[in-house]
Amino acid sequence: MEQFRDKVVWITGASAGIGEAFAMAAAKQGAKLILSARRVNELERVAKNCDLPAESFLILPMDMTESAEYAAMAKKVFLRFGSIDYLFNNAGVSSRALALETPIDVDVRIMNINYFGSIALSKAVLPYMIKQNSGHLIITSSVSGRFSTPMRSAYAASKHALHGFYNALRAEVYNNNIGVTILCPGYIRTDISVNALTASGQKFNKMSIKQANGMDPEVFTRKVFRAVKKRRQQALFGGTELMGVYLSKFAPGLLTRILRKMQDKDSFTQ
Numbered sequence: 001m002e003q004f005r006d007k008v009v010w011i012t013g014a015s016a017g018i019g020e021a022f023a024m025a026a027a028k029q030g031a032k033l034i035l036s037a038r039r040v041n042e043l044e045r046v047a048k049n050c051d052l053p054a055e056s057f058l059i060l061p062m063d064m065t066e067s068a069e070y071a072a073m074a075k076k077v078f079l080r081f082g083s084i085d086y087l088f089n090n091a092g093v094s095s096r097a098l099a100l101e102t103p104i105d106v107d108v109r110i111m112n113i114n115y116f117g118s119i120a121l122s123k124a125v126l127p128y129m130i131k132q133n134s135g136h137l138i139i140t141s142s143v144s145g146r147f148s149t150p151m152r153s154a155y156a157a158s159k160h161a162l163h164g165f166y167n168a169l170r171a172e173v174y175n176n177n178i179g180v181t182i183l184c185p186g187y188i189r190t191d192i193s194v195n196a197l198t199a200s201g202q203k204f205n206k207m208s209i210k211q212a213n214g215m216d217p218e219v220f221t222r223k224v225f226r227a228v229k230k231r232r233q234q235a236l237f238g239g240t241e242l243m244g245v246y247l248s249k250f251a252p253g254l255l256t257r258i259l260r261k262m263q264d265k266d267s268f269t270q
Contacts, residue, residue: 003229004031008081011035012062012121013091015042017190018140021217022088025225027052034077036062037091064091064117065109070124084128086228089118090140092158094192096206097199099153106201107154114158119165129178136179138228139166143186143241147248149259155196170233179231183224184245186238187214215239 004026011026013019015037023033027050035043035057043059050057058080060073077084092114097106122137129135144152145159163182170180193208220237227235236242247255 002029003225004029004086006030006032007085008032008077008083009034009086009088010060010077010084010125011088011090012064013037013140014046015039017192018185018188018217018220019088019090020046021221022090022224023050025218025221027057031056032081033057034060034081036060038063062091064113064121067117067120070121074121074124074128078128083132084125084135086136086138087122087125088138088140089121090138091117092140092192093155094196095153095155095198096151096193096196096204097154098151101199102154103199103201106197106199107157109201110154110197111158111161114155115161115165118162122166122169126173126178130173130176134177136181136228136231137166137169138181138183138224140183140185143184143236143238143245145182145184146236146245147255149244150262167233179228181228181232182234183227184234184236185215185220186236186241187211188220188237189214189216210241 009026009031011019011022011033014023014035019037023035023046027033033050033052033056035047037043038061040059040061043061047057047059058077060077062073074084093110095110118139139162141159141162144156145163148156166180166182173180187210189212191207193211194203194205196204198204215237223237224235236245244255
């Protein structure tokens with residue numbers, strides 16, 4: 001039986017990239033979808049491509065920096081569908097800037113989107129999952145949540161924070177039959193480098209060569225769905241960039257020397 005058939009699946013960052021791939025794949029399995037992102041026209045495009053009946057999806061525009069609205073949104077979803085089975089906390093933004101050149105307000109903006117937005121939505125959804133004694137939170141982190149590289153200080157900090165929060169939460173909700181899976185992708189072929197924030201707070205507007213040659217989002221999605229089905233606590237995805245994760249654990253000094261010598265600022269992470 002397909003894991004998402006007739007399940008209520010809420011996806012943030014659903015207007016493009018990984019989130020869109022998640023939505024398309026879940027729709028093919030017969031899920032009931034809530035699609036969230038800021039760009040309503042892109043959400044409508046994704047919903048149309050998912051080809052679901054009107055009663056099986058809800059477009060719910062969301063800004064990850066406006067967490068005061070999340071409780072009302074979660075209530076709306078629950079009243080519409082009667083449950084919230086899966087939350088894919090996928091929305092996020094990367095960074096491309098030296099730490100000392102980045103004003104603190106840019107760091108705060110990235111942290112609000114990647115970290116506080118994610119945990120605020122989880123806190124809004126969890127009471128419903130606890131009530132139904134089931135549910136699964138899936139969090140898109142990054143290999144940058146496991147080790148940090150130059151030009152990614154704000155991004156890496158936000159992803160490291162996700163691990164700290166959700167690893168604690170996993171233990172707290174275990175007896176409520178709620179799973180927590182943290183996804184750590186390396187290079188996936190999306191526009192994450194294009195949309196990354198520079199020190200000025202503007203978009204980087206460049207496609208990383210390694211990003212362009214990264215894993216296809218559909219292939220990534222199939223791997224993610226398998227990890228979710230197994231209720232994995234954490235799952236790594238990528239190629240040679242994963243070596244940084246293992247070096248950070250077993251040879252941190254070597255990794256530090258490699259990072260100091262990095263000439264290609266787009267190496268290792270997305």
